[in-house]
Amino acid sequence: MVKRAANSGERTADAIRRAGLKLIYQKGYAAVSMRDLAQEVGIGLSSIYNHISTKQALLVELLLEHMNSLLAELRPALAESDGLSARDRLLAFLLFHLRYHLTRRVEVFVINSELRSLEPDNLAEVVALRRAYEDELVAILQAGKADGSLIVEDPQVTAFALISMLTGVCNWYNPDGRLSQNAIIKMHVDLIFSGLSAPLPERQLKAG
Amino acid sequence: MVKRAANSGERTADAIRRAGLKLIYQKGYAAVSMRDLAQEVGIGLSSIYNHISTKQALLVELLLEHMNSLLAELRPALAESDGLSARDRLLAFLLFHLRYHLTRRVEVFVINSELRSLEPDNLAEVVALRRAYEDELVAILQAGKADGSLIVEDPQVTAFALISMLTGVCNWYNPDGRLSQNAIIKMHVDLIFSGLSAPLPERQLKAG
Amino acid sequence: MVKRAANSGERTADAIRRAGLKLIYQKGYAAVSMRDLAQEVGIGLSSIYNHISTKQALLVELLLEHMNSLLAELRPALAESDGLSARDRLLAFLLFHLRYHLTRRVEVFVINSELRSLEPDNLAEVVALRRAYEDELVAILQAGKADGSLIVEDPQVTAFALISMLTGVCNWYNPDGRLSQNAIIKMHVDLIFSGLSAPLPERQLKAG
Amino acid sequence: MVKRAANSGERTADAIRRAGLKLIYQKGYAAVSMRDLAQEVGIGLSSIYNHISTKQALLVELLLEHMNSLLAELRPALAESDGLSARDRLLAFLLFHLRYHLTRRVEVFVINSELRSLEPDNLAEVVALRRAYEDELVAILQAGKADGSLIVEDPQVTAFALISMLTGVCNWYNPDGRLSQNAIIKMHVDLIFSGLSAPLPERQLKAG
DNA sequence: GATGAATGAGGATTCATTCAT
DNA sequence: AATGAATGAATCCTCATTCAT
Structure with missing residues (x-):
């Protein structure tokens, strides 16, 4: 009795994913009920299980x-700076990361807040992908430390610090702000490369 | 079967708070049931409601x-650098923030992940305190921008970026690591003040 | 384990209403648990909420x-005596009321005992209907007072008194008694129209 | 540590009874919790059990x-009309009943609505007293039927009808109304003795 | 006599999921 | 593919009652 376009199944499935992402973002995985989800999609509760x-x-x-697309898009973004210095590669990474995260804030927020909602096997799978992403940054920082183009004491720690900072923009960035x-990207890149300390003459003299 | 001691009431209440913090940290507010909590405390479910x-x-x-103690401890920490430059005050803030957050990782994690579990009125109250904390940092950055001791384009954005980075340590720091x-504090402070870019001679020349 | 029929939904809903009425009659609204109700209906507790x-x-x-059907049936019952005297209309009302209440004792008992279990808005709605019913009687009594066919000092008070008496039969009437x-209807009608006092000659003389 | 007047125990017990009556009247026995009661009295929950x-x-x-005091006060009220006709004794009963019920509306309402909240043994005890009260009225009606001073077909039914009517005043009487x-007593007595039917000349002729 | 703390049983309601239609 | 009905387990919380202090 109910007729839909040929691909109505795919459309519904997509709607469920979109609604799920939105609701998990707003309320958290544990606080979203399948009833909420069905209502958001506009279908009957049991239909979800189709x-x-x-x-x-x-x-x-x-x-x-999310993780797969993040990784898939990272590689070409880095490839452009393939032969260049670690410093340039870091810049490429930062630009990509910020652009991507500012654009897909919701997914980023969800992955950072719902790891603990994953059952062990699923968690392992997601964490592996996440580590792969982090490792790309660690590798760049190690290279920069090696070639002297970057001041890095502990690449792992620095990678965590950078990712924390860069990912934090998702928490407050407002596209209508x-x-x-x-502008936001520039500020973060400057901060990461140059720090906050002003190299004033007198201070340089003192230090000297 | 019933155990009682002089101030058993306070003790139980404390145990509930501790267990609650721990469980919320591990599983998230929505995923912690009052049964879980009672079991962790070692009392009957209904006793919690006493x-x-x-x-x-x-x-x-x-x-x-958590927020009240954070603010309460911040003030004296900043007071020591009261007459000094914005740069010194920023250092004081960073040291305090990192030390505090490394010490109370659990509370920090919880407050960052459970704001959305708060009912509107409660959220407003907590967010007000959080903003008060952020504003202390913003004020320092503004002062540094004004007196030229810090390179800051947008104090608000920089404050967010710094707090994101500094708070991120809670996600991975392991006291047994x-x-x-x-060491961790030093790395972060260096990164924030000086950035990653190495001021090598050849690069300066190139840039010049 | 799962039983289904064409319109099983409606059937179950009806069964719930019937069981609910019966249990509330027996134990009172507050004392009936949803478990009781589910068991009486013969379904799982949570199924009730479908x-x-x-x-x-x-x-x-x-x-x-109940109130709607009471009012819906009252109108045609009164309509038959439309052009007649207030006395005749009162008789029609009494006959209808008694017949209806003797037939639907359970509903009548419940509505008289559970008004206080209603939340304010719901109470208002029910009370409005109840007042509409009472007003039909009040109107008859007023008409009778006006045309002299009935001895009525205060129509409102008399209406309350009559309804109290007539509704009281629900508390003790036993269809197998x-x-x-x-017979019961006749006794009540006689009592209401003529009272208990015997018009003995000597008394009439005394009164005269 | 807590000191009270000598009879503080009795005072508290009384306060509990008063508060209990009030709350049961307002919300019904099943809907009143011991917590409600304690709060109304102004003591700790567990203190009630003292x-x-x-x-x-x-x-x-x-x-x-309530039942005992009702019966205890009925006897002297009836005694005054001891040698008189059944009609006069009925009048005495009506006056007593109405006066008493108008004065102790709350108790009356509670006993009429909470019989079903009584456990079987307790119910039997209360019902026995209630029957004793009703029987006083039945006896008067029987006497009136026998001596011809009252028109009564079935004393039991009439007794129920009268008590229903007379008790109903508790549901709407407002001392500030x-x-x-x-006035209320007079109306009810008139109604019971004389009925509503007006003895108009033409009707008397028709009847004759 | 008063009470704070404890408790097992039970309160209404929602949960994710299944399945016949 | 869609869904209404069903369900056992679980949700938060309240119940009347007890007892050591």
Whole structure:
């Protein structure tokens, strides 16, 4: 009795993913009920199970899809600076990371807050991808430390610190706010490369 | 079967707060059940309600207590550098923030992940305190921008960026790990003040 | 384990209403648990919520349905005596009221005992219907007072008194008892129209 | 540490009874919690159990006390009309009943609505007293039927009808309302003795 | 006599999920 | 693919009652 376009199944499945992402972002995985989800999508509760097998499966799917696309887009972004210095590669990484995270704030927030909602096996899978991403940055920092183009004492710690800072923008960035993405990106890049300390003459003399 | 001691009431209430903090940290507020909490404390489920009025009230109490103690301890820490330059005051802030957050990782994690579990009124109260804390940093950055001791384009953005980075250590710091608190603190302070870019002669020349 | 039929939904909903009415009659609204109700219906506890939204909603539904049907049936019953004297209209009202209340004793008892279990808004709605019913009687008594066919000092008070008396039969009438509905109705009508006082000659003389 | 007047125990017990009566009247026995009761009295929850053994025991105590005092006051009220006609004795009963019920509306309401909250043994005890009261009225009606001073077909049914009507005043009487107790009493007595039917000339002729 | 703390049982309601239609 | 009905387990919280202090 109910007729839909040929790909209505895919459309519904997509709607479920989108609604799931939105609701998990707003309320957290544990606080989102399948009823909430069904209502947001506009279908009956039990219909959801024609498209996903489990609430947990939906979360896993969302997180894996995010991590895979993050990694998939990182490689070409870094490739452009392939022969260049670690410093340039770091710049490329930063630009990519910030652009990507500012654009997909919701996914980023979710993955950072819902790791603990994952069952062990699923957690391992997601964490592996996340580590792969971090390792790209660690590798750059190690190279920079080696070639002297970057001042890095502990690449792992620095990588964590940078990712924490850069990912934090998702928590407050508002696309309708007073600052453009480019402005925000520039500020962060400057901060990371140059720090806050002003190299004033007198201070340089004192130090000397 | 019933155990009682002089101030058993206070002791139980404390145990509930401690257990609540721990469980919320591990599983998230929404995923912690009052049964879990009772079992962790080692009392009957209904006994919990002799000490807290509501699950939500427990969360609020934990978060407010944390924010209040954070602010209370910040003031004296900053007071020591009262007459000094903005740069010195920033250093004092960074040292305090890192030390405090490395010491109370659990509370910090909880407050950063459970704001969305707060009912509107409670959220407003907690957020107000959090803003007061951030504003201390913003004020320092503004002063540094004004007196030229710090390179800051947008104090608000920089404050967010710094807090994101500094708070991120809670996510990975392990007191039994290979790095001491002091080492971690030093790395972060260096990164914030000086950035990663190495001021090598050849680069300066190139740039010039 | 799962039973289903064409319109099993409606059937279950009806069964819930019937069981609810019966249990509330027997034990009182506050003393009926949803477990009791589910057991009486013969379904799982949580299944009830596929048919009603709330325990309170069930009560409201029962009471409103009763009041609406009472009013709906009153109008045609009165219509037959439309052009007649107030005395005749009163008789029609009494006959209708007694017949109806003797037939639906359970609903009548419930509505008289559970008004205080209603939340304010629901109470207002039910009370409005109840007042509409009372007003029909008040209007008849007023007309009778006006045309002199009835001795009525205060129509409102008399209406309350009559309804109290007539509704009281629900508390003791037993369809298997020694008295038929008709006998009971006759006694009440006689009492209301003529009172208990015997018009003995000597007394009439004394009064004269 | 806590000192009270000598009879503070009795005072508290009384306060509990009063508060219990009030709350049961307002919300119904099942809906009143011991917490409610303690709060109304202004003492700690567990302190209640120094004065009553059980929630049910409180209800029984209230109801028995009411019935006993009702019966105790009825006897002298009837004694005054001891040698007189059944009609006069009925009048005495009506006056007593109305006066008493108008004065102790709360107790009357409670006993009429909470019989079903009584455990079987307690119910039997209360019902026995209630029957004794009703039997006084039945006896008067029987006497009136025998001596011809009252028109009564079935004394039992008439007794129920009268008590229902007379007790109903508790549901709407308001001591601050427009009608005095005396006015209300007169109306009811007139209604019971004379009925509503007006003895108009033409009707008398028709009847003759 | 008063009470703070404890408790097992039970309160209404929601949970994720299944399955026949 | 969609769904209404069903369900056992779990949700937060309140219940009347007890008892050591």
